[in-house]
Amino acid sequence: MNNKFSFDANNFRKEFPIFNKKINGKDLIFLDTAASAQKPQCVIDSVNKCYSENYANIHRGVYHLSANLTSQYERVREKVAKFINAKSNKEIIFTKSATEALNLIASCLYKDYLKEDDEILLTYLEHHANIVPWQINNIGKKTKLVVADLNDDTTLNIEDLIKKISKKTKLISITHMSNSLGHINDIKKVCNEAKKRNIPVVVDGCQYIAHGRVNVAEIGCDFYVFSGHKIYGPSGIGVLYGKQSWLENLPPYQGGGDMIERVTFEKTTFAELPQKFEAGTPPIAQVIGLGSAIDYVKKINVDEIYLYQKYLYQYAYESLRSIPSLNIIGHSDNKGGILSFTLDYAHTNDVGVILDQEGIAIRTGHHCTQPLMKKLGIDSTARASFGLYNTKNDIDRLSSSLKRMKEFFNE
Amino acid sequence: MMDIEEKILNYKKELDFFDEPIDKYKYLLDQGRKSRDFPEKYKQEVFLVKGCQAQVWLVPNYNKGTISFLGDSDAFITKGMISIIIDIYGDRSPKEIIESDFGKLNMLGLDNILTPSRRNGVYSMLEYVKNYAKGYLEV
Numbered sequence: 001m002n003n004k005f006s007f008d009a010n011n012f013r014k015e016f017p018i019f020n021k022k023i024n025g026k027d028l029i030f031l032d033t034a035a036s037a038q039k040p041q042c043v044i045d046s047v048n049k050c051y052s053e054n055y056a057n058i059h060r061g062v063y064h065l066s067a068n069l070t071s072q073y074e075r076v077r078e079k080v081a082k083f084i085n086a087k088s089n090k091e092i093i094f095t096k097s098a099t100e101a102l103n104l105i106a107s108c109l110y111k112d113y114l115k116e117d118d119e120i121l122l123t124y125l126e127h128h129a130n131i132v133p134w135q136i137n138n139i140g141k142k143t144k145l146v147v148a149d150l151n152d153d154t155t156l157n158i159e160d161l162i163k164k165i166s167k168k169t170k171l172i173s174i175t176h177m178s179n180s181l182g183h184i185n186d187i188k189k190v191c192n193e194a195k196k197r198n199i200p201v202v203v204d205g206c207q208y209i210a211h212g213r214v215n216v217a218e219i220g221c222d223f224y225v226f227s228g229h230k231i232y233g234p235s236g237i238g239v240l241y242g243k244q245s246w247l248e249n250l251p252p253y254q255g256g257g258d259m260i261e262r263v264t265f266e267k268t269t270f271a272e273l274p275q276k277f278e279a280g281t282p283p284i285a286q287v288i289g290l291g292s293a294i295d296y297v298k299k300i301n302v303d304e305i306y307l308y309q310k311y312l313y314q315y316a317y318e319s320l321r322s323i324p325s326l327n328i329i330g331h332s333d334n335k336g337g338i339l340s341f342t343l344d345y346a347h348t349n350d351v352g353v354i355l356d357q358e359g360i361a362i363r364t365g366h367h368c369t370q371p372l373m374k375k376l377g378i379d380s381t382a383r384a385s386f387g388l389y390n391t392k393n394d395i396d397r398l399s400s401s402l403k404r405m406k407e408f409f410n411e
Numbered sequence: 412m413m414d415i416e417e418k419i420l421n422y423k424k425e426l427d428f429f430d431e432p433i434d435k436y437k438y439l440l441d442q443g444r445k446s447r448d449f450p451e452k453y454k455q456e457v458f459l460v461k462g463c464q465a466q467v468w469l470v471p472n473y474n475k476g477t478i479s480f481l482g483d484s485d486a487f488i489t490k491g492m493i494s495i496i497i498d499i500y501g502d503r504s505p506k507e508i509i510e511s512d513f514g515k516l517n518m519l520g521l522d523n524i525l526t527p528s529r530r531n532g533v534y535s536m537l538e539y540v541k542n543y544a545k546g547y548l549e550v
Contacts, residue, residue: 024432347465347484347485348464349464349486349488350489353488354433357433357436365464379466408433409440409487
């Protein structure tokens, strides 16, 4: 393993004010970026500046502040489109979260597209946000969820997924990267198989957006969703990419301001894309913050961040694998910066509480993937996840705490 | 028998003895280890305290005007906290439990265990203690 990595995380870390904070008197070791990333000063400043210098409601305002912020807001849409290589700004819809984006797709597809007895193909690696919307919108149509299996090493069994595509399959909705285990799925292969059969594919990119370069044109998906807070942007902003042909044909999701063309009591006609799907005042400052976050990761170099996080995973894997009574859940060659584990002698909740005493923040629980946990025969995992500000020292601290932990519980 | 507040103060005194937070958690582990055995037969869905990250079971027993509790968890620190709570609120009349100030538990300084967002079951368990007491008040 290459120990000489030129990525200067220590320097980047200085740009995140949260790391000036002490937790229980100790330096913060933040290993929960998979849940939400910390924010660099430039993102915080951009949100502050939006409210303190530029704020007004956007669209249709004739005065300077509104017009100015509208153009900033729309420039971020353009930035996002370029970031994931969408063909047009019209294919980028801002939502309040990736969860809302998935709910939007499910709600709209159920209105016209999905019919009685249709099958939706998912995988065991899905977050609840890519399971529950397909269930709660399934009113009176009795569509069925079909679930692709895992290999013995807990990675997705693509052959099983392909085998489960039937004549009834009308949609494949799949995560790009498992939020619980970190496996990266071969989305391109899934999309190729789907395309042969003319089946649309929804990709949940929440984790992957911070772990790999996304190119929707190359992937060939019909929809791609992600959230801003996972890539160092603010919370409260999600992105829905949808192929223009799909978005043009789908009915609106919510009614309200901005999504209309003309309203009468008899009939309403709808705005063109993308406004058609952005009813109400959108998360304006959050969009501005997302733009700043994208600038930030691009400036550092997106590919280097991704490689560095993979490197941290490998380093953590090597450090933790020899710790007695510690079980790493889901090691594979193609993973982002997420490492899940359990301990034989303590519940993951105990592990999280004790690590917190040492200033180490990890996540414990089912990570909103209960069907996956059930499949693995466990209730929960402890999950350490890495961002661009983490260092080998963070992992050394985690490792040394975990080495001492057995003594604590067995004394 | 000490009243609820006296019991809490008693635990506070014991916990204040420790300077290092980690030793407080060790104390909780010990409390869990010392707690009464929890019969396996009670590890049923009906006794599960919902909304917890760890599994938590709470079984009330009402006898001649007083409620006692049995509790368990698959997380050790949570189990320790539960045994303390059962000790504080057990063997009391429903009225005494309901009229007590649950906020006094904050005196124990174990805020991060008692905060609902931690989802480790203790906060939820307190809600169950209150609700069981309310239920038996009407018996």
